[in-house]
Amino acid sequence: MKPNKYEAETLLGEQISTPDEAARAGIKIRQAGTEMVVISLGALGAVAVDGHQALWAQPPRLAVGSTVGAGDAMVAVLARAILARAISEGTGLAEALPLAVAAGTWLAARRSGLPNNTSLETLERQVKVIPV
Template sequence: MITTITLNTALDTTYYLSHVKFGCTNRVNKSFVEPGGKGVNVAKILHILGQEITVSGYAAGYNGKKIKHLLSSKNIPHHFVEVEGESRVCLTLMDESSNEETEILETGPVISPQDWDEICVYVEEISKTSKYVVLSGSLPVNCPEDGYAQLINIINKYDSRAILDTSGAPLKQAINNSSPFLIKPNEHEIKELLGKEKVTKEDIIEACQFLHSKGIKNICISLGKDGAMFSTKEKVYHAIPPQIEVINTIGCGDAMVAGLVKGFYDNLTISETLSLAVACGSANALQPFAGLVKVNDVERLKEEVVVNHIR
């Protein structure tokens, strides 16, 4: 079993417009409304790939009810902690003339100390039966800054592995105060950690060695169109993606996380796991919204990913 935890779930709404013009009326050509938040996107991809999963996190108000309804309509099991307020709406405007994406993200509900205690209890319970627990996305208002570190320490008490995909202070807290099995920062987040505006491949390798010294076994750095680097304490790999006609880049990192956890769950080699992860990210880029791939695209693209052992 794999469980994904999304503390700041969302209704992901995607509008496709011929042109996005601010200060005037815009007409939508097509739209999509999906259950979202990074961990939910991971779960949707895993479900498509045939993996048994459960979705959890916080859900609030009408939007929370709709998120649960949409997950049920996809036959994706879920168990949410109900909180006061409203789950957020994340709006993406896709300008078809320029292929530019504009994201407008709401904040989400305010979490009480009791809400936090409840999610900690739930994570402890599911860690007894889930082989992997994926922690993804931002923390909602009033969650402790070291919230992910706390959850990872709970997960590590059992025969379960924590996979973390977040940024900013929650990522730094997790790095310094817990030992996740895997983290997936992107290039921007590595720059923040290093305090540099530009990073080279050697900078990334150096950063990974520092992170390994903190007890993190596996690190995958997503590099957008340049694929991904993957580091263990002993080896470093670079996966180069195939050339594709990109439709949408939102959620590609989440799809990559889904491929990573699926590869580890199925006991694939690191090269096979990385090929699957990059293929999932690329397959998501071929779809009109986040958290969607076609299995035949994943299988085809997986064979086109080039994995180089660079260290």
């Protein structure tokens, strides 16, 4: 499940202001029967919670042109990584999350004019993943 901050707040009836609060929200949502929850937090990145860990992926700071489709890009990359894991057991959440956040960041920032030679892989290397 990949709600954004507003959707998670609405679902739970509580405010989410920090990555720690997003992690707690993700745990509550998981307890309702979802295997993995990734809550997108806009410029703060995303918090992912599965049965083993809670991780905050903090993206690089870039000017944003439009966030339309950024969450969809994140979901597409996560879905691909989850499928790859199911097939080969080679990709886990900690490995998939930076690329997923980079995909959403790249899509949002490209509309504001990314610096030349800024690739998805370049952004992925700039995403910090922090346990929460």
